[in-house]
Amino acid sequence: xxxxxxxxxTAAGIAAGIKENGNPDLALVVNEGPRRAAAGVFTANRVxxxxxxxxxxxxxxxxxxxxxxxxxxxxxCTGPRGFQDTHATAERVAEVLGHSxxxxxxxxxxxxxxxxxxxKLLPGVAKAAAELSAHGGEKAAIAIKTTDTVHxxxxxxxxxxxxxxxxxxxxxxxxASWTVGGMAKGAGMLAPGLATMLVVLTTDADVPAAGxxxxxxxxxxxxxxxxxxxGAMSTNDTVLLLASGASGARPGxxxxxxxxxxxCDSLGRQLIADAEGASKEIKVEVVGAATEDDxxxxxxxxxxxxxxxxxxxxxxxxxxxxxAAIGTTSAxxxxxxxxxxxxxxxxxxxxxxxxxxxxxxxxxREVHIVADLxxxxxxxxxxxxxxxxxxxxxxxxxxx
Amino acid sequence: xxxxxxxxxTAAGIAAGIKENGNPDLALVVNEGPRRAAAGVFTANRVxxxxxxxxxxxxxxxxxxxxxxxxxxxxxCTGPRGFQDTHATAERVAEVLGHSxxxxxxxxxxxxxxxxxxxKLLPGVAKAAAELSAHGGEKAAIAIKTTDTVHxxxxxxxxxxxxxxxxxxxxxxxxASWTVGGMAKGAGMLAPGLATMLVVLTTDADVPAAGxxxxxxxxxxxxxxxxxxxGAMSTNDTVLLLASGASGARPGxxxxxxxxxxxCDSLGRQLIADAEGASKEIKVEVVGAATEDDxxxxxxxxxxxxxxxxxxxxxxxxxxxxxAAIGTTSAxxxxxxxxxxxxxxxxxxxxxxxxxxxxxxxxxREVHIVADLxxxxxxxxxxxxxxxxxxxxxxxxxxx
Numbered sequence: 001x002x003x004x005x006x007x008x009x010t011a012a013g014i015a016a017g018i019k020e021n022g023n024p025d026l027a028l029v030v031n032e033g034p035r036r037a038a039a040g041v042f043t044a045n046r047v048x049x050x051x052x053x054x055x056x057x058x059x060x061x062x063x064x065x066x067x068x069x070x071x072x073x074x075x076x077c078t079g080p081r082g083f084q085d086t087h088a089t090a091e092r093v094a095e096v097l098g099h100s101x102x103x104x105x106x107x108x109x110x111x112x113x114x115x116x117x118x119x120k121l122l123p124g125v126a127k128a129a130a131e132l133s134a135h136g137g138e139k140a141a142i143a144i145k146t147t148d149t150v151h152x153x154x155x156x157x158x159x160x161x162x163x164x165x166x167x168x169x170x171x172x173x174x175x176a177s178w179t180v181g182g183m184a185k186g187a188g189m190l191a192p193g194l195a196t197m198l199v200v201l202t203t204d205a206d207v208p209a210a211g212x213x214x215x216x217x218x219x220x221x222x223x224x225x226x227x228x229x230x231g232a233m234s235t236n237d238t239v240l241l242l243a244s245g246a247s248g249a250r251p252g253x254x255x256x257x258x259x260x261x262x263x264c265d266s267l268g269r270q271l272i273a274d275a276e277g278a279s280k281e282i283k284v285e286v287v288g289a290a291t292e293d294d295x296x297x298x299x300x301x302x303x304x305x306x307x308x309x310x311x312x313x314x315x316x317x318x319x320x321x322x323x324a325a326i327g328t329t330s331a332x333x334x335x336x337x338x339x340x341x342x343x344x345x346x347x348x349x350x351x352x353x354x355x356x357x358x359x360x361x362x363x364x365r366e367v368h369i370v371a372d373l374x375x376x377x378x379x380x381x382x383x384x385x386x387x388x389x390x391x392x393x394x395x396x397x398x399x400x
Numbered sequence: 401x402x403x404x405x406x407x408x409x410t411a412a413g414i415a416a417g418i419k420e421n422g423n424p425d426l427a428l429v430v431n432e433g434p435r436r437a438a439a440g441v442f443t444a445n446r447v448x449x450x451x452x453x454x455x456x457x458x459x460x461x462x463x464x465x466x467x468x469x470x471x472x473x474x475x476x477c478t479g480p481r482g483f484q485d486t487h488a489t490a491e492r493v494a495e496v497l498g499h500s501x502x503x504x505x506x507x508x509x510x511x512x513x514x515x516x517x518x519x520k521l522l523p524g525v526a527k528a529a530a531e532l533s534a535h536g537g538e539k540a541a542i543a544i545k546t547t548d549t550v551h552x553x554x555x556x557x558x559x560x561x562x563x564x565x566x567x568x569x570x571x572x573x574x575x576a577s578w579t580v581g582g583m584a585k586g587a588g589m590l591a592p593g594l595a596t597m598l599v600v601l602t603t604d605a606d607v608p609a610a611g612x613x614x615x616x617x618x619x620x621x622x623x624x625x626x627x628x629x630x631g632a633m634s635t636n637d638t639v640l641l642l643a644s645g646a647s648g649a650r651p652g653x654x655x656x657x658x659x660x661x662x663x664c665d666s667l668g669r670q671l672i673a674d675a676e677g678a679s680k681e682i683k684v685e686v687v688g689a690a691t692e693d694d695x696x697x698x699x700x701x702x703x704x705x706x707x708x709x710x711x712x713x714x715x716x717x718x719x720x721x722x723x724a725a726i727g728t729t730s731a732x733x734x735x736x737x738x739x740x741x742x743x744x745x746x747x748x749x750x751x752x753x754x755x756x757x758x759x760x761x762x763x764x765r766e767v768h769i770v771a772d773l774x775x776x777x778x779x780x781x782x783x784x785x786x787x788x789x790x791x792x793x794x795x796x797x798x799x800x
Contacts, residue, residue, distance in 0.1 A: 047727030047735045047751070077723050079736070079752030112720025113753050232707045232721070233728045306630050306706070306787075307795050314796030320512025320635075323477050327447030328633045335447045336479065351447070352479030353513050387706075387796075389789035395707050396714030 002137030002153035003029050005181030006204040008244025011136035013143030016124025018072035018110075018117055024143035025072040026121065028128040029200050030097065031065050035245030038064035039212035040105070041220045043237035049076030050086040051106040052236060058090075058105045062209035064242055065103040067200055068093045068128075069144050070121060071185070073110040076235040085116050092122050096129045107198045107238045109146055109185060141183035144198055147394065148185050149274055154266035155181040156259045159249050178205040178249035180259045184267040197224070197271060199239040201263060206245035207256055215257040216241045222380075223264035226296070229275040229385045231304040239264075272383045277391030280312050282367045282384045288339075290376035294331035298371060299382035301325045309387035315362035317342040322371060323351070332375045339372040402537030402553035403429050405581030406604040408644025411536035413543030416524025418472035418510075418517055424543035425472040426521065428528040429600050430497060431465050435645030438464035439612035440505070441620045443637035449476030450486040451506040452636060458490075458505045462609035464642055465503040467600055468493045468528075469544050470521060471585070473510040476635040485516050492522050496529040507598045507638045509546055509585060541583035544598055547794065548585050549674055554666035555581040556659045559649050578605040578649035580659045584667040597624070597671060599639040601663060606645035607656055615657040616641045622780075623664035626696070629675040629785045631704040639664075672783045677791030680712050682767045682784045688739075690776035694731035698771060699782035701725045709787035715762035717742040722771060723751070732775045739772040 004011050009031060016026040031038075040059035042052050058064060068089055075082045086106050094101040108116070131139075141151040159177035186197030207215070220239055241260065251259075272281050284302045289295035302308065305325040311318035319340045326338060340348035345360045347353070367386075385391075404411050409431060416426040431438075440459035442452050458464060468489055475482045486506050494501040508516070531539075541551040559577035586597030607615070620639055641660065651659075672681050684702045689695035702708065705725040711718035719740045726738060740748035745760045747753070767786075785791075 045724060045727040046729075046733075047723045047738075074720075077720055077748065077752055079750065082752070112718075112724065113748070230706050232705055233724065235720075235724050235727060304631070306791075310792050310795035313792065316796065318512075320474075320477055323447045324445060324512065324633065324635050327445040327635060329446075333446075338447075348477065348513070350479065352477055352482070387792055389792045391706075392710050392713065392787055392789045392792060395710035396716065 001155050001181055002141045002183040003181055003200050003202045004134050004137035005155040006179040006202045006244065008032050008204050008246025009202045010132040010134050011140040012128040012131040012133065013136065013139030014124060014128045014131060016127065017120040018070055025070055026124040026128050027069040027140035027143040028132060029067045029140055030132055031242045031244050033244055035206055035243055036063040036065050036103065037207060037209040037212055037243045038062065039209055039216045039241045041216055041239045043234055045233050045235050047077065047235050049074050049108060049236040050078060050082040051075055051108045052238060053083065054086045054090065055105040055107065055238060058102060061102060063103050064105050064240065065099040066093050066097055067105045067107065067240055068125060069107040069198055070116065071109050071144050071146050073108060073114060073116045074112045074236050075108040075116050076112040078113065078115055081115060085118055088118065089121060089125065092125045096126050105240055109144065109198055109236055112235060137183065144183065144185040146185060147276055152184040152267055152270040153182065154263045155179060156262045158255065158259050159251065176247050176249040178247040178251055179203060180263050182263050182267060184271060186271045197237055199267060201241040201260065203243045204245065204247035205243060205256060206248065206250045207243050211253055211256065212241045212243055215260040218257055219261040219264040223261060223268040226380065226382045227268045227271055228300055228303045228382055229272060272385060275385040276394045277388045278385035279388050280365055280367050280386035282312055282369060282386065284382045284384060285368065285370045285379065286373065287370060287379040288372040288374045288376060289378040290332040292378045292380055295378050295380035297329050298326055298331045298373065299380050301329050302369065302371060303382045303384035306387055312367055313386035313388050317347055317357045317360040317362060319348040322369060323348065326371060331373060333373040337374040339374065341370040343368055401555050401581055402541045402583040403581055403600050403602045404534050404537035405555040406579040406602045406644060408432050408604050408646025409602045410532040410534050411540040412528040412531040412533065413536065413539030414524060414528045414531060416527065417520040418470055425470055426524040426528050427469040427540035427543040428532060429467045429540055430532055431642045431644050433644055435606060435643055436463040436465050436503065437607060437609040437612055437643040438462065439609055439616045439641045441616055441639045443634055445633050445635050447477065447635050449474050449508060449636040450478060450482040451475055451508045452638060453483065454486045454490065455505040455507065455638060458502060461502060463503050464505050464640065465499040466493050466497055467505045467507065467640055468525060469507040469598055471509050471544050471546050473508060473514060473516045474512045474636050475508040475516050476512040478513065478515055481515060485518055488518065489521060489525065492525045496526050505640055509544065509598055509636055512635060537583065544585040546585060547676055552584040552667055552670040553582065554663045555579060556662050558655065558659050559651065576647050576649040578647040578651055579603060580663050582663050582667060584671060586671045597637055599667060601641040601660065603643045604645065604647035605643060605656055606648065606650045607643045611653055611656065612641050612643055615660040618657055619661040619664040623661060623668040626780065626782045627668045627671055628700055628703045628782055629672060672785060675785040676794045677788045678785035679788050680765055680767050680786040682712055682769060682786065684782045684784060685768065685770045685779065686773065687770060687779040688772040688774045688776060689778040690732040692778045692780055695778050695780035697729050698726055698731045698773065699780050701729050702769065702771060703782045703784035706787055712767055713786035713788050717747055717757045717760040717762060719748040722769060723748065726771060731773060733773040737774040739774065741770040743768055
């Protein structure tokens with residue numbers, strides 16, 4: 001259902017010929033209204049792709065009527081010509097749909113440093129527009145894949161008829177149900193601020209741009225920003241949230257924010273599940289931290305330790321590498337009070353060996369590491385993957 | 401020649417039975433005087449192994465008469481018992497040699513989180529002491545190997561008879577030649593502050609502890625601290641510099657510091673050349689930086705980017721990944737002024753594509769990346785390795 005699960009949206013996904021293998025590579029998502037409120041969160045990388053620079057400006061206006069996304073080329077580090085190409089793409093969408101280009105967001109993903117084949121992309125826009133459908137969400141999700149092995153979608157429905165159970169505390173939805181849905185792509189270059197990914201979320205709730213922005217920032221802070229597959233931050237990360245208001249429902253901010261968080265959480269987990277070459281999904285849970293910032297810093301340090309990631313791949317409960325990673329941070333802790341559990345076995349107690357490491361069962365795909373800093377009550381979860389020969393193979397192939 | 405190249409030192413390397421495979425695992429280096437001045441630099445990791453905690457205290461006294469080093473166990477994260485074991489090791493060395501334990505430094509390397517087999521290590525000390533020799537440097541260098549495929553040594557001789565050419569500016573060596581020599585181990589967990597490694601340097605120059613400390617800190621700052629094979633900082637890094645004064649030479653501080661730097665530089669390069677699983681040695685040279693700190697931050701970010709390290713392994717001049725890594729730093733630069741050369745070809749100019757990437761020849765083991773920030777005149781070099789399936793295999797084997 002993806003981006004067309006919410007009422008008031010149409011979408012399409014087609015093969016424009018940007019990818020040489022003929023796979024789908026162009027997606028279009030259109031907000032049919034009545035509202036066109038929007039919010040966005042973009043990469044924290046200072047080297048930003050042309051579509052990121054463009055879309056940041058579009059979102060600042062608070063209204064987005066369409067998003068055009070391509071795989072097969074990131075249009076990053078392409079200079080003034082690359083920005084002109086993004087601009088021309090938005091103009092073409094505006095022309096075909098009869099909207100203003102200032103309300104058309106653009107997102108691109110693929111190889112950095114090469115120009116897009118505009119002679120294929122621009123005709124593709126008209127072709128995609130001709131196929132727009134209220135059932136086109138799945139095709140759109142497929143068209144934005146790069147090295148993804150599966151397409152990723154998530155939907156939450158709430159309000160009177162939805163599973164969230166009507167008007168909760170703070171709710172004022174007038175009885176109508178409403179939906180938040182979305183699609184994501186991303187399989188490598190996954191690191192905070194954000195993962196390398198394109199995400200489009202849609203809702204038929206009637207929420208103004210400021211409410212969308214608050215909900216989206218809160219959601220990404222604890223979901224996509226805490227997905228760290230390989231420590232490499234992209235130039236193209238884009239997360240957009242579009243509201244059509246077509247359900248007529250006006251949910252309370254807390255209720256709406258929770259639905260957005262749930263969809264982001266699902267999509268983030270799907271990114272980790274499909275990370276390039278990974279054989280394990282690792283939940284790094286930091287507890288007992290003095291502050292949430294400390295917990296996140298420690299979680300990221302653990303998640304980025306190549307030696308630990310190799311050990312997890314080898315099903316080795318190597319808690320020494322966890323401690324070595326914690327020791328590089330500035331978080332509050334005393335080395336001789338640290339505790340570490342791997343899959344429920346406290347292999348490290350008070351900074352030294354604890355329960356027998358041979359008790360740790362690591363046969364399954366999910367691995368759960370708990371790092372207890374014994375310094376307070378704050379906590380955070382970072383999701384990452386193991387480091388595998390397949391990851392190396394996939395990313396050492398010439399120009400991916 | 402290693403640690404016995406300088407006059408006034410004896411050394412030994414033996415198999416004490418700490419390693420289950422029977423390979424040499426215990427080294428002893430003794431300063432026979434007449435001076436016993438010493439300096440040391442230790443890991444910046446806050447989780448420090450017991451021997452690091454011990455040796456930091458020993459070095460603070462400014463005199464070291466012996467260093468005992470073992471491979472086969474790091475004695476890290478081993479609690480109070482681990483510290484007692486380090487203390488007992490120093491006491492045994494002191495007893496056998498007739499020195500004070502307060503002048504015996506201890507260094508260990510191997511698996512974190514397991515106690516050392518003291519029933520084998522302590523008898524090994526007496527055995528090593530019985531084999532001490534002015535020609536024992538090579539055996540000592542061999543005994544500290546873990547996953548190293550070769551042992552690493554370096555020697556510089558200077559002064560009247562040496563290649564450095566007598567009394568240079570600031571020199572006051574009185575005509576006698578003097579030597580700085582050393583040994584190093586380290587093949588994984590190599591990252592700044594310091595690389596995972598044990599290094600013992602010796603000199604027969606007559607330099608007081610303060611002069612040794614100044615020379616050693618200056619040398620490690622631009623050599624070992626800029627070796628970043630895999631971003632993983634160890635709990636056990638130790639670099640010691642011992643001076644016997646046996647040559648009678650008193651070199652000028654600048655001349656002496658340069659000799660120490662040259663030996664550290666050689667050993668650091670040998671560590672990168674022997675890094676676990678690596679197929680490439682990558683020189684990341686950052687130029688045009690506003691400050692040296694900026695240059696180092698950018699160099700480390702590039703050196704730690706797993707996607708780039710995979711690309712280099714695949715001989716793919718993927719400059720987009722270089723720019724993505726630069727973009728995550730706080731260094732002063734404008735994205736559209738960045739330039740990148742790979743093996744002499746400026747594949748990125750002004751933040752966009754430059755010369756044809758197909759011109760880049762990456763067949764050789766050494767790869768040279770130049771990142772020009774176009775923001776000033778400061779520069780720095782960071783050495784790293786590629787990321788390979790062999791690295792994954794070596795580090796995913798159960799408990800290395």
